[in-house]
Amino acid sequence: MSSPTDWPLWEVFVRSRRGLSHTHAGSLHAPDAEMALRNARDLYTRRSEGVSLWVVPSAAITASSPDEKDSFFEPAGDKPYRHPTFYEIPEGVKHL
Template sequence: MSSEWPLWEIFIRGQHGLNHRHVGSLHAPDAEMAVKHARDVYTRRNEGVSIWVVPSSAITASSPSDKGPLFDPSNSKVYRHPTFFDIPEEVGKM
């Protein structure tokens, strides 16, 4: 037996209607046990109504060294924020 169980990323939905949010990670031999462990580790204070577990290895992350090319270009483009439109009165609050 390998000494380490694989790592799982845990997502919990706190209330009906909200999105699942990443809460942390834990070790478990398989997905079913990962759900049980997540229940015990992350929902003991009544935090959750739903749990997702994802093998950490299935997540492809952007590389920190690509930060510049990936994110810098959007830095100075205020016109991408929808703040330049006058909203007609009859639309009301958006």
């Protein structure tokens, strides 16, 4: 067997039920995508957490850098008019 460090890392996304989007659940090692899907099934859906799984090679993800946090996110901080806080959310809309 190769050592686990030889296996690429995969990010796992689980859709918990129909109508919701896939949510990041965690990561795992696997030799290829098919095995990653099976490992994800064993690691993240054992307790009926999901109805659908995505696995994505971690290397394929481009992430924002913590160094850019200020220029990326700070400018939105003082613009409250961008938030939909002036509306009443109708009852029965749970996932807005």
